[in-house]
Amino acid sequence: MTSFLRSDRSTAVAVWLGIVALFILAMVVVGGATRLTGSGLSITEWKPIMGALPPMGDAAWAEAFHKYQQIPQYKLVNAGMTLDEFKGIFWWEWGHRLLGRLIGLIFAVPLVVFLIRRQIPRRLIWRCVGLLLLGGLQGLAGWWMVASGLSERVSVAPERLTLHLGLALILFVAVVWTALDAFAGKPRQASVTRWRIGALIFLGAVFLQCLLGALVAGTDAGFVYNDWPLMNGHVWPQDYAGAGVWQTLAHNQASVQLHHRLGAYAVALATVFIVAMAGRSRTLGPESKQAAWILGGAVALQVLLGISALMMVVPLWLGILHQAGAVVLLAAATLFAWRVRRL
Known part of the structure; x- marks a missing residue:
């Protein structure tokens, strides 16, 4: 019977959330590099599932490059860019999106396992569910940000970039705080x-x-x-x-x-x-x-x-x-x- 009782603290949950926080840190850092290298508009579509794989083969790369050539950033800033140069900026954005997908998996799968095993302190259950929903909102905000630079601008709108980063940092703070609560228990x-x-x-x-x-x-x-x-x-x-x-x-x-x-x-x-x-x-x-x-x-x-x-x-x-x-x-x-x- 004792195995079904929820403890007020859980070291395993704290470690899991600590790992998630480290991945969010990596996500923010790669996002910053993506911005500094001007890579954020290199992928012009949002495909949460199919987009997890990079272009496979010459034809797929040519198609991705062709789509990039249709947006203002290429026409006004990077006209004449070669395919190899395009790949250089593509990998930054693809890596940034891949990290986002990994964070979703690293959070969602253990969350289900911990819920089934009743290891999450009761006071933190809905908080963890809220963190999952906030992570999904962050993904939507990321595409909303990218979309601002695909038609009339050569870069993303600064205010949308700020919102995108702001949501990531709110998520980071909430994850760190929850990890500390899970480790130390209720005061x-x-x-x-x-x-x-x-x-x-x-x-x-x-x-x-x-x-x-x-x-x-x-x-x-x-x-x-x-x-x-x-x-x-x-x-x-x-x-x-x-x-x-x-x-x-x-x-x-x-x-x-x-x-x-x-x-x-x-x-x-x-x-x-x-x-x-x-x-x-x-x-x-x-x-x-x-x-x-x-x-x-x-x-x-x-x-x-x-x-x-x-x-x-x-x-x-x-x-x-x-x-x-x-x-x-x-x-x-x-x-x-x-x-x-x-x-």
Whole structure:
């Protein structure tokens, strides 16, 4: 009879969700590389099942290349591209979509097994089902993003790229948080201190900063104003204002990059405050203080990566590291927020 009782915690479920989180991290990193290499529009169709296989044979490759040649990106940016060059960008996008399919399998199959074996803590069952649905929504958002660049644009719309990344990061945070809950079990008494609210606000700020970074990627704003701390010798960029509020917020390179810089300064200053206050706190336990130091290290590394990527005009390897660093920072902020809620 005891085998049918649900425990409040499950190490196996925590490990499974931890693996899923690592795959989401890989998905975001490959997605960033796909964007930096201009590969995201190389596959012009969305076939969730049949599209899992790449073109087989010369005829299939010729057909895929022909479809790419019909969109504005080829005609206006990559005209004259050879088939071998097309394959170079195709594999990035295909790998990105393959990772998405793998994440779906890695999540859905063990979920069914754990449900049958009654290993998922009862309080986490519907949360896990919700994560599965969110993953499906993320796939739909990905195609909606790609579709924006197939008819009138030479790249995807920045706001759709931002939504696509934002959903991926929400999924990542939720998976990490659920993994921690599955490993540690239900807290005996949740924290009601100011740290609980403050840590969640900080986590939201880090998430917002990631979205601002997505707008930088979507507008190629990292390839302009490549000095620091000034912007082409000015504190405030001269062409800050776009043609309207929305253009300024989401489409103008100067304003988009400035907003990302300001967000980075705010997050860095807040982190210094958090680490200092955590060290002096009599309320936080040693685990929470350790999480604060991890957070401080993640922020410092990300700031260095961001400045280096900007001043080196975003080489592919450094752009990938900066995007990976953003996800690691988000994980550190999630750990800190989760930890202080269990004082």
